[in-house]
Amino acid sequence: MATKTDAARDEGPGQGAERISEAEHAVMEVLWQRSPQTAADVCEAVCKQRGWSIPTVKTLLSRLVQKGALETQPDGRRYLYTPLIARSAYVGTESKRLVERLFGGRAAPLFAHLAQAEALTPDDIAEIERLLREMKK
Amino acid sequence: MATKTDAARDEGPGQGAERISEAEHAVMEVLWQRSPQTAADVCEAVCKQRGWSIPTVKTLLSRLVQKGALETQPDGRRYLYTPLIARSAYVGTESKRLVERLFGGRAAPLFAHLAQAEALTPDDIAEIERLLREMKK
DNA sequence: CCATTACGATTACGCCTGTAATCTGAACGC
DNA sequence: GCGTTCAGATTACAGGCGTAATCGTAATGG
Numbered sequence: 001m002a003t004k005t006d007a008a009r010d011e012g013p014g015q016g017a018e019r020i021s022e023a024e025h026a027v028m029e030v031l032w033q034r035s036p037q038t039a040a041d042v043c044e045a046v047c048k049q050r051g052w053s054i055p056t057v058k059t060l061l062s063r064l065v066q067k068g069a070l071e072t073q074p075d076g077r078r079y080l081y082t083p084l085i086a087r088s089a090y091v092g093t094e095s096k097r098l099v100e101r102l103f104g105g106r107a108a109p110l111f112a113h114l115a116q117a118e119a120l121t122p123d124d125i126a127e128i129e130r131l132l133r134e135m136k137k
Numbered sequence: 138m139a140t141k142t143d144a145a146r147d148e149g150p151g152q153g154a155e156r157i158s159e160a161e162h163a164v165m166e167v168l169w170q171r172s173p174q175t176a177a178d179v180c181e182a183v184c185k186q187r188g189w190s191i192p193t194v195k196t197l198l199s200r201l202v203q204k205g206a207l208e209t210q211p212d213g214r215r216y217l218y219t220p221l222i223a224r225s226a227y228v229g230t231e232s233k234r235l236v237e238r239l240f241g242g243r244a245a246p247l248f249a250h251l252a253q254a255e256a257l258t259p260d261d262i263a264e265i266e267r268l269l270r271e272m273k274k
Numbered sequence: 275c276c277a278t279t280a281c282g283a284t285t286a287c288g289c290c291t292g293t294a295a296t297c298t299g300a301a302c303g304c
Numbered sequence: 305g306c307g308t309t310c311a312g313a314t315t316a317c318a319g320g321c322g323t324a325a326t327c328g329t330a331a332t333g334g
Contacts, residue, residue, distance in 0.1 A: 021321060025238070039281080055324050058282070063321090077330060078281055091239050092254050095247060098235050099256065101162070102228050107251045108264035110232060114244045115268055117229050119236065127245035129269060131252055132262065158291060176311080192294050195312070200291090214300060215311050 018067035020090065026050060027060045028069065032087040036073060036080035155204035157227065163187060164197045165206065169224040173210060173217035 020028060030045040031037060037045075043057040061081055064070040072079040103109040114120050120128075157165060167182040168174060174182075180194040198218055201207040209216040240246040251257050257265075 019320095022238075023322060052322090053324065055326095056322075059322085059324075062283080076281095088250070091250055094235065094239060095250055096254070096256060098231065099251070101159075102231060106261060107257050108261040108268075111248065111261075111265050112268055113225070113228055113232055114236070115272060117233070119233060120244050124243060124245040124248075125269065125272065128248050128265070131245075131249055132266060132269075135252060135262070156290095160292060189292090190294070192296095193292075196293075199313080213311090 018069065020064070020067065020069055023050075023056075024060050024064050024067075024069070025090075027057065027064060028083060028087070028090070031070065031081055031083050036082040038075070038078050038080060040078075042081070155206070157201070157204065157206055160187075160193075161197050161201050161204075161206070162227075164194065164201060165220060165224070165227070168207065168218055168220050173219040175212070175215050175217060177215075179218070 026046055027042055030042050033045075039054065039058050039061055042061065043052070043054050046052060047054065047057060061070065061079075065072055065081075069083065069085050070081045071084045072081055074080075099105060099107055099110055103113075163183055164179055167179050170182075176191065176195050176198055179198065180189070180191050183189060184191065184194060198207065198216075202209055202218075206220065206222050208219045208221045210219065211217075236242060236244055236247055240250075
């Protein structure tokens, strides 16, 4: 029985760790798409888009390693970086955090809000209906 | 001292302004629930819960005023604070930001994720079905 | 071998955030 | 009137974040 106040450095495999910032998240996305990759590879994928230079990417990579979100594997004189936390875990944590903060933990109000804000495309709606039907089974 | 701090950016009326932090958001919630209120009132509502002291609340209130999220109205020697941005606008902005960042702007994947993570209660599901039926009309 | 590269590591630095303490001035009790 | 009190305003300060330059060092091309 794990006391939930165990906030030390325990890295259970799979789920989120230290709280990933926005810039860091951009780096994670690249590695979730393909891994392992070198710092240069990652930069290739995001530097243009975000206006970053290589040192920035390296800093973010280091911080992510420190936070336990990435793992390094030496490859000659450089590292290959691989995610240690799954994208789905991250996404789940973040989604839950938002629902918690803004909608009292209830998902329906979120949905209502999206609907009302016309943030739902017909495709979204169709897909959601499909998912609902599937859940019913 | 001409360090060219960013120029003041003008605020259109109604929607989100300067980016409200987590602690600031807690303060906003209190004022969204009832307003106007004094700093002491707000503290009454959150200080215990968050372990804050009055100065903390005042700092947050000031920052929110600076950010254009609150408005003050003098009442004797103190202020009454009132939200300038609507909760729905804030919630909309934040929701959209998340959907954008994590789900490529598509709401269906968010829903799928919540469903899969069992973050949807039967009530949620019923409510969502109701909303869907309503949208169809 | 040696100069150049190509890496990661270390350091930098200003802004934002969380969390307050202190200052200043007006109102109130006496 | 005058000190106490209670507001807001000002200042503080550490840690995180965004963004990077610089340092130290190992591999590499001659």
